[in-house]
Each structure stands twice: as C-alpha cells, then as structure tokens.
Amino acid sequence: MKIETVDDLRKLRYGIIGAGALGGFYGSLLCKNGYRTAFLMRSTAKDVKEHGLKINSAWGKWEVHPEVFDSPQDMGVCDILIVGLKTISNVSLKEIFKHTVGPQTIVITLQNGFGNEEYIESMLPDNSATPGISRVIGGCSFICCWRENSTVINHTAGGNIEFAELDGVERPRIKAICQMLNDMKIPCAIKSSPADVRWHKLVWNIPFSGLGLVAKADTAAVLNSPELRATARRIMAEIQMIAKQDGIDITDKFCEWQFERTESMGHYKSSMQIDYECKREAEVEAILGEPVRRARKLGVAVPLMEMIYGAAKLLNCLNIQDAK
Amino acid sequence: MKIETVDDLRKLRYGIIGAGALGGFYGSLLCKNGYRTAFLMRSTAKDVKEHGLKINSAWGKWEVHPEVFDSPQDMGVCDILIVGLKTISNVSLKEIFKHTVGPQTIVITLQNGFGNEEYIESMLPDNSATPGISRVIGGCSFICCWRENSTVINHTAGGNIEFAELDGVERPRIKAICQMLNDMKIPCAIKSSPADVRWHKLVWNIPFSGLGLVAKADTAAVLNSPELRATARRIMAEIQMIAKQDGIDITDKFCEWQFERTESMGHYKSSMQIDYECKREAEVEAILGEPVRRARKLGVAVPLMEMIYGAAKLLNCLNIQDAK
Known part of the structure; x- marks a missing residue:
C-alpha cells in the first residue's frame, strides 16, 4: 500500500x-x-x-x-x-x-x-x-x-x-x-514526536480537565478565580519542567496563549468534567496518572499535579461506585 | 473581678x-x-x-x-x-x-x-x-x-x-x-500567642479538612493514597514556611506526629467535610482563606493551599446554591 x-x-x-x-x-x-x-x-x-x-x-x-x-x-x-x-x-x-x-x-x-x-x-x-x-x-x-x-x-x-x-x-x-x-x-x-504533541496538549488538559473534575470548575470558573487561574498556570509550569526533562521545549508564550484561547471558550466543560457529572468513568489515568508517573521517572517534582491526580482518582472511584 | x-x-x-x-x-x-x-x-x-x-x-x-x-x-x-x-x-x-x-x-x-x-x-x-x-x-x-x-x-x-x-x-x-x-x-x-496555637492547629486542619472537602477523602483515604498523603505533608511544609515567617517554629517532628495521631482516627471526617456533605456552608474562609491571605501578606508562596482554597471556595458556593 x-x-x-x-x-x-x-x-x-x-x-x-x-x-x-x-x-x-x-x-x-x-x-x-x-x-x-x-x-x-x-x-x-x-x-x-x-x-x-x-x-x-x-x-x-x-x-x-x-x-x-x-x-x-x-x-x-x-x-x-x-x-x-x-x-x-x-x-x-x-x-x-x-x-x-x-x-x-x-x-x-x-x-x-x-x-x-x-x-x-x-x-x-x-x-x-x-x-x-x-x-x-x-x-x-x-x-x-x-x-x-x-x-x-x-x-x-x-x-x-x-x-x-x-x-x-x-x-x-x-x-x-x-x-x-x-x-x-x-x-x-x-x-x-508524539511526546512533543502530547505534552503540548496536556498543558491545557491537565489544569483545565483536572480542575474541572476536582473543583467542579468549567473553563470560565477557572479563569474567574484568582486562585484557580494561578493554579492552572503553575500546573503548566510543572508540565514545562517535565517536558524539558523529556527533551521538549514548551515556551511561556505557548502557556500564556492557552489562557487567551480558553477565554474565548466561555463556560466550556472538559470531557473529564462531563464524564464525571454524568457519573461515567473519567480518563484519570491517561490524562493525570501517566503524566505524574512520567514526571516521577524523569525526577521532576510535580506537587500540584500529584494533588490533582490523587483527588481525581478518589473522586472518580467514589463516583463510579455511586453510579452502580 | x-x-x-x-x-x-x-x-x-x-x-x-x-x-x-x-x-x-x-x-x-x-x-x-x-x-x-x-x-x-x-x-x-x-x-x-x-x-x-x-x-x-x-x-x-x-x-x-x-x-x-x-x-x-x-x-x-x-x-x-x-x-x-x-x-x-x-x-x-x-x-x-x-x-x-x-x-x-x-x-x-x-x-x-x-x-x-x-x-x-x-x-x-x-x-x-x-x-x-x-x-x-x-x-x-x-x-x-x-x-x-x-x-x-x-x-x-x-x-x-x-x-x-x-x-x-x-x-x-x-x-x-x-x-x-x-x-x-x-x-x-x-x-x-494565638498565632502560635493556630498555625500548629492548621498544620492538621488545612490538609485534612481541605482534602476532606476537595477530594471527598476522610482521614483514612488521605493516608491510604500515596499522592494525597504526600500532598498533606507538602501542605504542612507550606504552613511551616508561613509560620516561620510569622515568627513561629513548627518542627518537622510535629508534622510527622500529625500522621501518627491521624492513623489512630480511622475513617474520621473533618467538620468541613461533614458540613459539605450535609450541604451546609463550610468554614472555607477561616480555615483556608485567611491562612492564604496571611501567606500572601508574609510573602510566602503556598501553591497547594491556594489550589485547595480556590477549589473549596467554588465547591462550597455551588453546594450552597444546590441546597437552596
């Protein structure tokens, strides 16, 4: 072929x-x-x-x-x-x-x-x-x-x-x-490389999907909360560090552009947040767990991602039990 | 008198x-x-x-x-x-x-x-x-x-x-x-001083009440999750830093003892978690908001506390709206 x-x-x-x-x-x-x-x-x-x-x-x-x-x-x-x-x-x-x-x-x-x-x-x-x-x-x-x-x-x-x-x-x-x-x-x-693609995507996905699930915050709610907005940027910085250790450069400009493009989404809910609200299993391992494990392997400290992952894993689990 | x-x-x-x-x-x-x-x-x-x-x-x-x-x-x-x-x-x-x-x-x-x-x-x-x-x-x-x-x-x-x-x-x-x-x-x-008393109390209260609300995690759930347990310790480290800047020494030993005494509590839920579950207003400002504001005044970075505060504020607000 x-x-x-x-x-x-x-x-x-x-x-x-x-x-x-x-x-x-x-x-x-x-x-x-x-x-x-x-x-x-x-x-x-x-x-x-x-x-x-x-x-x-x-x-x-x-x-x-x-x-x-x-x-x-x-x-x-x-x-x-x-x-x-x-x-x-x-x-x-x-x-x-x-x-x-x-x-x-x-x-x-x-x-x-x-x-x-x-x-x-x-x-x-x-x-x-x-x-x-x-x-x-x-x-x-x-x-x-x-x-x-x-x-x-x-x-x-x-x-x-x-x-x-x-x-x-x-x-x-x-x-x-x-x-x-x-x-x-x-x-x-x-x-x-796929890693190049994925780390760049996760720059948005981890903070916005993660906070969407954990804080029940749609994109507008994250942007409107000074604490959650600052948290989203700090999570991006964690990803920048992992990616750097993985050989991939994610620029500050790219991170800041994520906020601009997210502004235009209004009250958007990530698929993770929608899954959670609909009491369906959310993609916690692929979006949060795997990146945290890669950070550990690469020796990068990611305390915010780790908190979100820990909370999301538990919430997801309780949610599915609840739905049964 | x-x-x-x-x-x-x-x-x-x-x-x-x-x-x-x-x-x-x-x-x-x-x-x-x-x-x-x-x-x-x-x-x-x-x-x-x-x-x-x-x-x-x-x-x-x-x-x-x-x-x-x-x-x-x-x-x-x-x-x-x-x-x-x-x-x-x-x-x-x-x-x-x-x-x-x-x-x-x-x-x-x-x-x-x-x-x-x-x-x-x-x-x-x-x-x-x-x-x-x-x-x-x-x-x-x-x-x-x-x-x-x-x-x-x-x-x-x-x-x-x-x-x-x-x-x-x-x-x-x-x-x-x-x-x-x-x-x-x-x-x-x-x-x-009251600050001495309060920072020492918050060493337990901020991580366990905060994660209780945000991750729906009772004390046993926090201790059993490697990510949340690590998060709890990291939040304590943030509090140690604020307290230090406030002139109060909180020892590592004191922080580690919090885990020992919490082990013995079993599946204990903080009042904040119970309030949230009962759809009552939780004490988010006193337990999380004020400490974050003091950290800012003292110039101490507290990213984990800031995330928990941001999430808890939003969750609490949605919860009360829900109860009405």
Whole structure:
C-alpha cells in the first residue's frame, strides 16, 4: 500500500474506532469529503444508521450518512483506523483490531493523555509491508466538541490536529495525511514526536480537565478565580519542567496563549468534567496518572499535579461506585 | 473581678456560645464539674431543655442538664463566654455580645481558623476593669467530636486545648483557667500567642479538612493514597514556611506526629467535610482563606493551599446554591 499523495489516500477505506464526539466529528468530515469511512459505534449505531449524524460546527453545519457498524467483525479490515475511543475502553482495542487490522493497516490515535501509542503498538501484528516502521501514528486534537445526543455533535472551537510518527521521521505517508486533512480545512501540523504533541496538549488538559473534575470548575470558573487561574498556570509550569526533562521545549508564550484561547471558550466543560457529572468513568489515568508517573521517572517534582491526580482518582472511584 | 485561682473561677457564670459538638462537649464538662454554665443554642435548645445532653466520650459517658437558652436576651450576662460557634456565623456575635457581655466579661474563642480574636475584639466594649488588657483569649481545641443528633455528642479522640493571651503575657487569669481545665481532666497548655496555637492547629486542619472537602477523602483515604498523603505533608511544609515567617517554629517532628495521631482516627471526617456533605456552608474562609491571605501578606508562596482554597471556595458556593 503506497501512501505518498492525497490521491493515494483517496483510494483507501477509513475506520473510526470510537465514534463519539471527537471520532464522529473527524469521521463526518472524511465522509463529507467523499472518503469511504466506516464508523464503529456501540449504543448509538442504530440511531446513526437510521438518522445519520448531524454536526453543528463552528465551521458550518452538515449531515452525513456513513457506514455504521456495531461490531468489529461486521466492520472488517480498514486501511487507516482513527482511534477516538476513551482511554478507559482501551482494553477493548485488542478484539477490535483482530477484525479491523489488515496486513497494511495504519492506526492513528487521537486519544487523550499518555501511553496510547505504546499500548496500541503492543497489540498490533508486525508491519510486514514496511518492516521497521511502526503502524502507529500518534496525534492529538485540540477541539471543543461534545455529543448532544446519539445523532448530534456540537463543535464550538478548535479542531486542529497535531501528530507525529513514533520515530519522528517525516515520511511521505504522514505528509500526505496532513495534506489530506488540510484539504478538508482541518488545520494540521506534523511534530517531531508524539511526546512533543502530547505534552503540548496536556498543558491545557491537565489544569483545565483536572480542575474541572476536582473543583467542579468549567473553563470560565477557572479563569474567574484568582486562585484557580494561578493554579492552572503553575500546573503548566510543572508540565514545562517535565517536558524539558523529556527533551521538549514548551515556551511561556505557548502557556500564556492557552489562557487567551480558553477565554474565548466561555463556560466550556472538559470531557473529564462531563464524564464525571454524568457519573461515567473519567480518563484519570491517561490524562493525570501517566503524566505524574512520567514526571516521577524523569525526577521532576510535580506537587500540584500529584494533588490533582490523587483527588481525581478518589473522586472518580467514589463516583463510579455511586453510579452502580 | 479577680481571677487568680481556680476558687475565683468557681464563683463565675459561664456561657457557651454556639453549643454544637465542640461547645457542647466542653460546656458539659463545666456542668458536670459543678460550674454554673448557660448554653446558647438555636434549633436544638428545646430538645436539650427537655432531655439534657448525653456525651459518649473516649473519657467515659455522662449526661448533663444545663441551663439552656435560645436567645441571648434570656441568657443574659456571663463572666466567661466560650465561643464554639462556626465562623460562618460570626456575624451573629455582635447581637449576642450585646446581651451577654458585661463590664468584666472575658471571651475565650475556640473557633476554627484565623481571624476570630481580632473580629471578636473589634465588637466588644473596652475593658474598663483591666484597661490595656484584652478581654479576648484565643484558643484551639484538638478534638475529634461530632453531634449524633440534637442531644447526643460523640467524642472519639483528642480534646486537649491550647490557648494564649493576645499579647502573649501569661497572667494569673490564663494560668487559673488552664488549671481549672486540667482539674477537669482536660489537657490544656498555654502558648506564646494565638498565632502560635493556630498555625500548629492548621498544620492538621488545612490538609485534612481541605482534602476532606476537595477530594471527598476522610482521614483514612488521605493516608491510604500515596499522592494525597504526600500532598498533606507538602501542605504542612507550606504552613511551616508561613509560620516561620510569622515568627513561629513548627518542627518537622510535629508534622510527622500529625500522621501518627491521624492513623489512630480511622475513617474520621473533618467538620468541613461533614458540613459539605450535609450541604451546609463550610468554614472555607477561616480555615483556608485567611491562612492564604496571611501567606500572601508574609510573602510566602503556598501553591497547594491556594489550589485547595480556590477549589473549596467554588465547591462550597455551588453546594450552597444546590441546597437552596
């Protein structure tokens, strides 16, 4: 399977694994732009089959009627899989890949937090087509979107994707994918490593998702509280230090820009906060636990992150017990 | 009014302002030991008048039938007032003092957090009997107790009191009061200043009450979580730094002893955590806000306390809105 240009990409079959708000949003753009795209959905498959998927986006409104499957067996092999699954469901990926990964399939993960590339890679068969080159591409989406119901997704801000080859090499396939996304008006950038992408994303995610859960604070509440705003900036400084130790430079300017862009979000709730409020398991380990463990390994003190992680772990646990 | 010995104190009339768990516990000990003691209670006055007050204590069980009043007018002037009121009700003190404070009345506050001595002093008339000497004595009670219902108080651990004259002078009156309490088997110590007493108390209160509210963590949950346990110790280190800047030495040994004594409490919930769970206003400003403001004044960075204060303020506010 040769992937060097957008034309090559036009011939492929795409699979969205975990077509929630994020997967559904990008999947709908693939559909809308004529890419053959299959959605793997669970509880919402029936509704989407029947009514399609409506997107109310900052980029306009559209509706798509994709191929929808509720089992990986029925979905079958795809050429490019885009994983938007909540990390708490990562355990289901092994079974999913058994049916959807062929000899040449590439897997792009846009999931939250740390540890997904490694985990996914460990479950995939060797890439016989391109030996020595990982099948996995690690990415992040910087987006404000959420599901209104089974067939409606709201998107209010952001939407850009950053991704990287695991070995950091800018090969033709990743350049072509970036071009494809840009052609669909999805801002997209290639970075030097998944860690580079992820630490930059976590600069927003750890403080705002973390305080969202622990302090029941939407983005406006964090910004309006002098103490929480200062805390958010201090957490960013902790991440800057870990990232630095991990070889990645996150500038103060980038951190300060996070506040500017968050101002424009209004009363936005992170997915972690929404999950908690809906008494669903929140992605505590991927977003907070893994970064804290990496900080420890790198010998960086992160007292604020550690407090948030400890509190979130306990709150999440009590919340799930409560829901049962 | 001469107060130099326990015999002098035997002749006086005592008033318990805010006879909740703490006020009720110490008030019952005064009663039991033959001191003339009036309780000012609000919603529970009727029940206590009728059935008395039962104490299930680590020091034994007893029952008392004190003078109970539901209005400060009826209660009238007392010689020594012991304030156990929640700090959130401090605003009611002005009206209470109007009727209960006579020309020579002394006020001992055992309330939580910072700022009470100054607030109380500001509302009292000048002390004409002993000009230049404050009517107020600042104290703290280190105790695990809570109200089971309107007429039953449980006490499982602690109970010692530390207090100090506002100017730090160990005059006969404070020595006599300390002796009186010791005679009742209440461990009691005189310290060099209310700030000395309070910072030492807050070493426990800020981490355990704060995390109790923010992480829904009882004492056992804090101790069992590596992250929250480390956080508690780090918060203590912040308090050590503020106290040091305030001229008070809190030793590492004292901090570490907090963990030992907390181990023995089991699944204890701080009053702040109980208030939050019962959807009552929690003492966020006295226990967390004032210490943070003092840290700022003293130029000490307290990022963990600031995060907890910011989160607790918001959670408390949402909680009260919720209860309405």
